[in-house]
Amino acid sequence: MNKKHMKIAGIAFGVWYVISRPEGAASLVNNALSGLGSAAESLSQFMSALPS
Numbered sequence: 001m002n003k004k005h006m007k008i009a010g011i012a013f014g015v016w017y018v019i020s021r022p023e024g025a026a027s028l029v030n031n032a033l034s035g036l037g038s039a040a041e042s043l044s045q046f047m048s049a050l051p052s
Contacts, residue, residue, distance in 0.1 A: 001009075018025045
């Protein structure tokens with residue numbers, strides 16, 4: 001399989017997952033965004049702790 005077929009398969013799987021399990025998909029997105037927010041907060045704390 002080339003990259004184009006892999007991309008189409010990934011998108012098809014994503015659409016199938018959202019249609020078949022909308023609660024699970026919403027939870028997955030919520031967890032991902034929560035993780036990104038936590039990472040941003042940690043980076044902010046690190047940057048503020050550096051000496052000027």
